[in-house]
Amino acid sequence: MISIQGLNQFYGESHTLWDIDMQIPEGQCTVLMGRNGVGKTTLLQCIMGHQKVASGSIQLNPVNKDLVKTSVEQRPRLGVGYVPQGRQIFPLLTVEENLQIGLPVLPRGQRKIPDYIFELFPVLADMMHRRGGDLSGGQQQQLAIGRALVVDPKLLILDEPTEGIQPNVVQEIGDIIRKLNREMGLTVLLVEQKLPFARKVGDRFCILDRGRKVAEGAMDGLDDTLIKQYLTV
Numbered sequence: 001m002i003s004i005q006g007l008n009q010f011y012g013e014s015h016t017l018w019d020i021d022m023q024i025p026e027g028q029c030t031v032l033m034g035r036n037g038v039g040k041t042t043l044l045q046c047i048m049g050h051q052k053v054a055s056g057s058i059q060l061n062p063v064n065k066d067l068v069k070t071s072v073e074q075r076p077r078l079g080v081g082y083v084p085q086g087r088q089i090f091p092l093l094t095v096e097e098n099l100q101i102g103l104p105v106l107p108r109g110q111r112k113i114p115d116y117i118f119e120l121f122p123v124l125a126d127m128m129h130r131r132g133g134d135l136s137g138g139q140q141q142q143l144a145i146g147r148a149l150v151v152d153p154k155l156l157i158l159d160e161p162t163e164g165i166q167p168n169v170v171q172e173i174g175d176i177i178r179k180l181n182r183e184m185g186l187t188v189l190l191v192e193q194k195l196p197f198a199r200k201v202g203d204r205f206c207i208l209d210r211g212r213k214v215a216e217g218a219m220d221g222l223d224d225t226l227i228k229q230y231l232t233v
């Protein structure tokens, strides 16, 4: 679905991502892992066009587009949905208004929030007219995922969807990501620090360390040596 090749990124003089080659296979759930500050969010932001790429390509298939050469606004139209770190819900807008944010990218006749979003997240229907800021952290995460789904993505990218969320809701979010991936066929790329969660939802892992990709493969292959070397603090 996505093939990243030779990607380099800088913050000013600081070389943050180094020669990243990475595959996000269609239909699978890939978990991007690594310690704090290794460049996971930066890589997602490069895919979304929120950070400038110095060199390399991010090929999106089957539409056959290099995202590096595509405008930020094009991503949702090309079928890429994004749930950013910290959720970024608009606190003063209602749940309905937050969900409607993505609608203008759709053709005029299709600008309606799909019903299945309320089946996945019944709480959003119950709280439709409440302000985003009144929702709990877990409810806001559901709203952020719902908002990303409004544009009918083929690829869903999530940055630490379980961060700051209560354990019982983490389980619920995991079930929803699995459902989206395994039953509804969305390709998923997510950043996740919690190992049990990564193992539960992921088919594949990819590890970054100090801006370089150091390992990737099937989730079964994420062994103690890799965990000790690159993930534990």
Ligand SMILES: Nc1ncnc2c1ncn2[C@@H]1O[C@H](COP(=O)(O)OP(=O)(O)OP(=O)(O)O)[C@@H](O)[C@H]1O
Residues within 6 Å of the ligand: 011, 016, 034, 035, 036, 037, 038, 039, 040, 041, 042, 043
């Ligand atoms: N806007 C920015 N300007 C300058 N440096 C930045 C910026 N954002 C991140 N960095 C730096 O780039 C490096 C990678 O940060 P990034 O947030 O991508 O890492 P991460 O792996 O997602 O970390 P975390 O798990 O803490 O979210 C870090 O050294 C960080 O301090």
